[in-house]
Amino acid sequence: MTVPSLIASSFDAQRAIALANETFDIEAAAVQGLKSRLGEGFVRTVERVLTISGRVVVMGMGKSGHVGRKIAATLASTGTPAMFVHPAEASHGDLGMVTVADLVLMISNSGESQEVAAILPVLKRLGVPLVAMTGNARSTMAQHADFWIDTAVSKEACPLNLAPTASTTAQLAMGDALAVALLDARGFRAEDFARSHPGGALGRKLLTHVSDVMRSGDAIPRVMPTATFSEVMREMSAKGLGAAAVVSEDGALMGIFTDGDLRRLVEQGADLRAKTAMEVMHANPCTIPAHALAVDAADLMEARRITSVLVVDDAGRLCGAINSNDLMRAKVI
CATH class of the missing domain: 3.40.50.10490 (Glucose-6-phosphate isomerase like protein; domain 1)
Incomplete structure (x- = not known):
């Protein structure tokens, strides 16, 4: 026709x-x-x-x-x-x-x-x-x-x-x-606009906090400073964050060990089998407060060229972890 x-x-x-x-x-x-x-x-x-x-x-x-x-x-x-x-x-x-x-x-x-x-x-x-x-x-x-x-x-x-x-x-x-x-x-303000548009991209960026999307509790990859290198690797593999936090007995954050640290140590030919978490970690890791906006976490990752960041409470204790995949699932990025 x-x-x-x-x-x-x-x-x-x-x-x-x-x-x-x-x-x-x-x-x-x-x-x-x-x-x-x-x-x-x-x-x-x-x-x-x-x-x-x-x-x-x-x-x-x-x-x-x-x-x-x-x-x-x-x-x-x-x-x-x-x-x-x-x-x-x-x-x-x-x-x-x-x-x-x-x-x-x-x-x-x-x-x-x-x-x-x-x-x-x-x-x-x-x-x-x-x-x-x-x-x-x-x-x-x-x-x-x-x-x-x-x-x-x-x-x-x-x-x-x-x-x-x-x-x-x-x-x-x-x-x-x-x-x-x-x-x-x-x-x-922009925050007021976001409150009337919670379903939009702006609302997600201005209303979603790190605490809303971070991994918490047992989902946080963490080890004690005396943990063996094998224990560190098992924790990283089990939690799938590409990193493990090193914390003291009272929960204070001491350092972090990442996939990038592992690659650098392997390239240096270091004998990792006898190493402890304290020996392989790097201190003063990049952190973000739990009350910060999730979009701030995304900006921090981009600026530092990292894919995950540890979350701390007001006392500076480890309380969570977040990576770029978490932010993508929340549609923040």
């Missing part, structure tokens, strides 16, 4: 490229144009959001609604509790999600969204602070809002000047600007 081509015979590749470039120019100009109109409405909105004990409730219809969902998600992930409520659903019960502790951010390019206008009287009676993000200062939304944020654009990127393109790009950029201003005002 022959599948008909979806490419029209009149398709002009050069025109497609030209329209794409024009879209970039128009939308870039729309975003740049926001800078000259950024003023009191933006600042007062940031100040008001910082004072509320509830959430930022974002509302918008159509494409503005899609943008609103993204703005709510960005706010929530950067320290400002937020959620999206669909204006049409709000008229049928979802308005109960909005409380006097919240602030409502309404998004509409025209500012005349019927679904939003229908619930404005209820929001006003509730006494919820209202912010209108719109391109029309004389619109119903802007006139009823406590604060107005100007997101007007001179034209859409759509050749028909109809489909929301530049206007939604401007709304999205303004939402990001709000989120950035708020996270800075709150002193939001």
Whole structure:
């Protein structure tokens, strides 16, 4: 069965490229144009959001609604509790999600969204602070809002000047600007971001500690300083770390013997059979605290060009061991 081509015979590749470039120019100009109109409405909105004990409730219809969902998600992930409520659903019960502790951010390019206008009287009676993000200062939304944020654009990127393109790009950029201003005002840190993204790579790097992934207890390869060389090798082979820690009777770390040490001794022609752990180890081994981040262990291994490191507690006693395979299994590296 022959599948008909979806490419029209009149398709002009050069025109497609030209329209794409024009879209970039128009939308870039729309975003740049926001800078000259950024003023009191933006600042007062940031100040008001910082004072509320509830959430930022974002509302918008159509494409503005899609943008609103993204703005709510960005706010929530950067320290400002937020959620999206669909204006049409709000008229049928979802308005109960909005409380006097919240602030409502309404998004509409025209500012005349019927679904939003229908619930404005209820929001006003509730006494919820209202912010209108719109391109029309004389619109119903802007006139009823406590604060107005100007997101007007001179034209859409759509050749028909109809489909929301530049206007939604401007709304999205303004939402990001709000989120950035708020996270800075709150002193939001990378660690805070990681806590709201525990399943992501950043979350693993900033929330996973050495103690979470290290080998502990009997899994730690360790020997006494009087152990024979054969005992050292059996411990290394049994634990599969490529190294063995040498500890005193009270658990104090004295040294370490590694696969690399073994190769160097063999190359030197040393008679290893009569050696003890104390004689073959090297003192002052590289260690890392158990409370350190796992990513710090990865950085340490890379800097020292080693594949494993011993873990110590606050008193400096051996309490664990970790290697690059452990970090890879934890998806830290």
